[in-house]
Amino acid sequence: MIQAGVIGVGQTNYDSKRRDVSMAGLVREAIDHALLAADVEWDAIDAVVLGKAPDMFEGVVMPELYLADAIGAVGKPVLRVHTAGSVGGSTAVIAASHVCSGQFKTVLTVTFEKQSESNATWALSPRYPYSPHINAGAGGYFAPFIREYIRRYDAPEHIGWKVAAKDRQNALKNPLAHLQIPGIDEKMVSETPMLWEPLRYLESCPSSDGACAMVITSEEMVGSRKVAWIKGMALRSEGTLSAGRDEVNPQAGIDCAKDIYQQAGIHNPRKEIDCAEIYVPFSWYEPMWLENLGFCELGEGWKLTDEGVTRLDGSLPVNMSGGVLSSNPIGASGMIRFGEAALQVMGLAEDHQVEDANIAMGHAYGGAAQFFAMWIVSSSKN
Amino acid sequence: MSETKATLLKAPFELSYKYKRSSGPIMSQVFEGLAKKKILGSKSKANKVYAPAAEYDPHTREALTELIEVGPGGIIESWSWVHQPSNHHLIQTPFAFALIKLDGADTAMLHMISDCEKSDLAIGNRVKAVWSETPTESIADIQHFILDI
Numbered sequence: 001m002i003q004a005g006v007i008g009v010g011q012t013n014y015d016s017k018r019r020d021v022s023m024a025g026l027v028r029e030a031i032d033h034a035l036l037a038a039d040v041e042w043d044a045i046d047a048v049v050l051g052k053a054p055d056m057f058e059g060v061v062m063p064e065l066y067l068a069d070a071i072g073a074v075g076k077p078v079l080r081v082h083t084a085g086s087v088g089g090s091t092a093v094i095a096a097s098h099v100c101s102g103q104f105k106t107v108l109t110v111t112f113e114k115q116s117e118s119n120a121t122w123a124l125s126p127r128y129p130y131s132p133h134i135n136a137g138a139g140g141y142f143a144p145f146i147r148e149y150i151r152r153y154d155a156p157e158h159i160g161w162k163v164a165a166k167d168r169q170n171a172l173k174n175p176l177a178h179l180q181i182p183g184i185d186e187k188m189v190s191e192t193p194m195l196w197e198p199l200r201y202l203e204s205c206p207s208s209d210g211a212c213a214m215v216i217t218s219e220e221m222v223g224s225r226k227v228a229w230i231k232g233m234a235l236r237s238e239g240t241l242s243a244g245r246d247e248v249n250p251q252a253g254i255d256c257a258k259d260i261y262q263q264a265g266i267h268n269p270r271k272e273i274d275c276a277e278i279y280v281p282f283s284w285y286e287p288m289w290l291e292n293l294g295f296c297e298l299g300e301g302w303k304l305t306d307e308g309v310t311r312l313d314g315s316l317p318v319n320m321s322g323g324v325l326s327s328n329p330i331g332a333s334g335m336i337r338f339g340e341a342a343l344q345v346m347g348l349a350e351d352h353q354v355e356d357a358n359i360a361m362g363h364a365y366g367g368a369a370q371f372f373a374m375w376i377v378s379s380s381k382n
Numbered sequence: 383m384s385e386t387k388a389t390l391l392k393a394p395f396e397l398s399y400k401y402k403r404s405s406g407p408i409m410s411q412v413f414e415g416l417a418k419k420k421i422l423g424s425k426s427k428a429n430k431v432y433a434p435a436a437e438y439d440p441h442t443r444e445a446l447t448e449l450i451e452v453g454p455g456g457i458i459e460s461w462s463w464v465h466q467p468s469n470h471h472l473i474q475t476p477f478a479f480a481l482i483k484l485d486g487a488d489t490a491m492l493h494m495i496s497d498c499e500k501s502d503l504a505i506g507n508r509v510k511a512v513w514s515e516t517p518t519e520s521i522a523d524i525q526h527f528i529l530d531i
Contacts, residue, residue: 130391
């Protein structure tokens with residue numbers, strides 16, 4: 001297979017309202033940064049892959065039509081990807097697959113959400129006939145799975161506060177992050193109102209505007225550029241309400257992780273992966289995904305968090321950029337994880353750089369914890 | 383297999399949400415212009431003028447930041463006659479949808495031509511904008527076009 005690598009990552013700053021730009025202006029801002037970082041011109045781009053969450057979030061149906069000029073798709077193949085919240089990750093995988101296929105040498109990929117144009121929570125809760133209109137919101141949907149995790153493994157409640165504080169402390173080292181909360185600590189989190197019991201206000205992600213873009217190219221086009229080599233990538237899915245499904249530890253997540261580890265030749269992820277950007281929109285998903293991804297045995301994830309293993313200075317830093325808990329432009333959130341993993345192995349993560357990060361993971365999940373997208377990137381080709 | 387025939391259910395399902403559009407620095411000027419009865423087009427570095435205005439050049443991919451006034455007259459590039467307007471149409475008497483190339487522009491915009499007979503219309507005929515009396519900072523501030531012969 002043709003080796004693909006990320007040669008440029010571009011992000012907007014993330015904020016609750018980017019009213020200073022249109023949707024087109026928002027995506028172009030990320031693209032301009034990515035092209036500049038990759039040191040390539042438009043002529044070098046062979047295809048464009050766009051991703052975003054449901055069209056109802058902004059009320060623009062098929063945004064790839066309206067955005068064709070802004071994303072430079074005129075005269076090139078364009079593909080739009082959609083897999084709910086994991087879309088940023090799956091879009092990256094689809095874009096990289098374009099390169100690995102040998103059909104395209106260099107691909108531009110971009111994802112975005114402009115949540116300020118609507119209200120994403122309610123756009124996911126229409127009044128369908130024959131169904132109760134429970135208006136639970138995303139947090140209300142995931143909260144019972146979190147309670148079940150806590151029950152199974154007898155985890156203490158401060159674990160959630162710890163993740164929430166840690167990710168926002170990391171965000172203070174990332175000027176692009178939406179939430180900048182000086183002095184954030186566990187106590188501050190624990191004193192915020194209960195939102196979706198057992199989740200408190202600051203244990204939940206914000207609603208953000210923003211876009212993230214990447215330039216992915218083949219081995220022959222890399223030249224002397226800095227590159228994050230894609231060593232493994234995979235997507236897995238499962239049903240929303242399938243009988244026997246374990247929502248706390250979804251099989252699709254386990255399988256997806258096994259697939260990328262096998263591709264990348266990783267036998268012990270806890271030891272071999274230097275850092276990870278994992279999709280954690282609600283605090284407890286850090287320990288839950290640590291287990292799902294095989295970084296530890298079941299029931300041990302919360303202990304890793306509690307011991308500080310996932311801190312920026314820990315032995316397995318998680319969400320160095322501040323994560324989804326600090327910036328959540330939904331359609332882009334997965335790609336930010338993948339892009340931030342790439343920045344780490346390229347040594348370009350600035351103040352939130354993990355020293356000697358050579359192998360990093362990007363992870364995203366979406367829907368009812370049913371769509372998974374993951375990749376492993378490395379500073380070395382072999 | 384049961385012999386009972388199932389009743390086939392159906393239920394109404396209406397979907398609607400409220401949105402707030404951010405038009406950005408370029409298109410905001412264009413919509414403000416329309417409310418002041420001015421049509422602005424986007425001029426590229428190669429002096430190509432896009433009307434309706436665009437934020438990005440589809441061919442050179444440059445950000446289009448220069449706006450110049452175009453119209454309010456122009457020519458018909460193509461058209462389609464609507465014999466019997468339905469409730470959904472903005473004009474309730476027979477009218478035409480038309481691609482109109484405004485004076486000073488290199489591209490055509492889709493709009494409507496009213497107050498004319500089908501036999502009056504021909505590619506190349508001149509039209510001019512009729513402005514709405516109640517500006518809304520939208521493309522609807524051009525109510526429609528009329529023939530300008």
